[in-house]
Amino acid sequence: MATSSLPPSPPPPPADGLLSAARRNLREIAHGLTHPSHPPVPPLADAPKRWQRLLPYVVVVALAAIFIPVTITVLSDQYGLNGGLAGALGVAQGAPLLMLAHRPLQAWWIIFPADVLGAVLLLGQDAGQHDVWPWTAPGQVGYLFVLLALGLRERRQALVGVWLATGAAGLALYLVSSDHGTDNSLLLFILSAVVLVIGATVRERGDVQRRLAEQETISEAERAQRTLLEERTRIARELHDVVAHHMSVITVQADSAPYRLGGLSDEVQEEFDSIAASARESLGEMRRLLLVLRSEGTEAERAPQPGLDRMQQLVEATVRAGLPAELSLSAGLEGVPQAVDLSAYRIVQEALANVVRHAPGARTRVSVSSDGTHLTVLIVNDPPEHTGSSHAPHTPLETTGTGHGLVGMRERVRLTGGTLDTGPLPEGGFRVAARLPLPPAAPPAPAPPLNPEDS
Known part of the structure; x- marks a missing residue:
């Protein structure tokens, strides 16, 4: 019976012995x-x-x-x-x-x-x-x-x-x-070791500090970018609520048009049905997008979005937090678009939160006015009062605040196409001024022509 012999196994690689390690170190x-x-x-x-x-x-x-x-x-x-x-x-x-x-x-x-x-x-x-x-x-x-x-x-x-x-x-x-x-050869040999160790320690310590400074710079840039993305995500969630409201109105109007308007032709009814179907499909897509955006959100983010109608409550909460604040709302603020309404509220909220954190006790004035084409939001605070009181409450205004300060303000103003001006005042204090554009007012409907028989 024939037997098969296995091929010889290759020799193991040579071990990295002391001699080769010494040669490599040398x-x-x-x-x-x-x-x-x-x-x-x-x-x-x-x-x-x-x-x-x-x-x-x-x-x-x-x-x-x-x-x-x-x-x-x-x-x-x-x-x-x-x-x-x-x-x-x-x-x-x-x-x-x-x-x-x-x-x-x-x-x-x-x-x-x-x-x-x-x-x-x-x-x-x-x-x-x-x-x-x-x-x-x-x-x-x-x-x-x-x-x-x-x-x-x-x-x-x-x-x-x-x-x-x-x-x-x-x-x-x-x-x-x-x-x-x-x-003195032994003395120099010992002193040289000491000096070399001291020099190398100082150099390595400097290298570590430089790398830490570079890492802190990178981390700061990453934190700023993350803050910007978080604020944009928050704005996207709020924008969904605004757009979803209008899309729902379009759907309801398109579905009820055949019942509200009599004598519509079949082509017109089909057009309204197509508009309603497209609106419902868009609402479905937005709901799926909302699930993604709010996958890590809080329950507070699902609450109805605030606006100028809650500005008085916001200022009162600020006063309860220990900050003397005044509010001035001009007439003619009805009919402000929801996106501008929400952005104005958030800008005031962030500005007041910054005053509470950075200028406790400073008198603050909030003004919201409209000239028909722009909504102007102005928040001005005086220098902080150093009363020496250690028991003054400095609690956050609302748990729904973004905590992103000027970053959030700029993003919201950019969303509405407005302008933002912030900076310290010459006599002390700080000023935040936002100018948000308003859509042009719709022209009045023309009066129906008079019937000569009525006269």
Whole structure:
């Protein structure tokens, strides 16, 4: 009997061992040491004031002006180095400090070899009793400034590479000559770690704060957009009630026309039937739309929509909330379209709610007037009164308020095609003025002609 042999299974992939991980980390460190992580832009380049933008240049110029002569003096006087060599090393160790504002990593590539070269040259000099080696005092302090600049600008891989290079150079120099003055290689190794950690912590904290500020800006924009959409949805729900009323009237009139008007032809009756059917279909579509719009609504949003007839009640509720308010309604406000009527009420409601929240105790005047072509809504409040009373009631006016303030007002005025003017007053307080257009009045019906027989 023939037997079938299974194909050999492929060998498992090699595990990521310590050696490969070490090679990968070394490549990242080498890349960090050779590729700066930031563009050559100095710190505080985006500061609003000029002196703040110039501060990094002043600091690096001051560092170079201090460390170049001090290093030359210490190398020549304390360590007895030749004047020419002392001058060259002083410039090599101090002049690159001018690059800290723009290119701290490139400055380190110059200063670090110069410090190592200085330590090698000092091997040929007689060590004094109080001499420190391999890093001179000014060289050590200047090197720490370089590390601080690196910590504030570079990535973590570059900082680890700089720290390891510093420790390796100190260990190599210690092994070369362990009895050449007071050895400070371990001290610099520890101080460099501290300075790098401080710089990296400050940099990462600044990055976190910047990201938080950007996220807050994005969140604020999203909240504003969400507020606008919520207000538009609310207006759409209220607009449905307005349009549905008129569509219902059209349906009733079209259905009852054959009974109210006698002697209609069959074509006219069919036309009225078609109008009634279209109106009923439109009402059905609007009811389905209303179910979507009110799927997350409250029961208060299903209540009949208010208008100018409830303005007096709104102002009285404001007075009960602890806000002295006055209402002035001019004559001739009958027959205002329902959309304008509702928008005027909501504008007054939002304005009074804002006064209660932001100017408690301020005397407020509400005026609604009409000139036949426009409905003018004016709400003016005085500066808030600081009476020091902690028990004054500052409760919301109505639970049906939108809470969207000026956003809702602008949307409602835009819906009706009107204008809105808001802003603080010179003597204090705030003013809200809305001008909503009214449809032209229908011309009076012509009088029927007189029958000569009646005369």
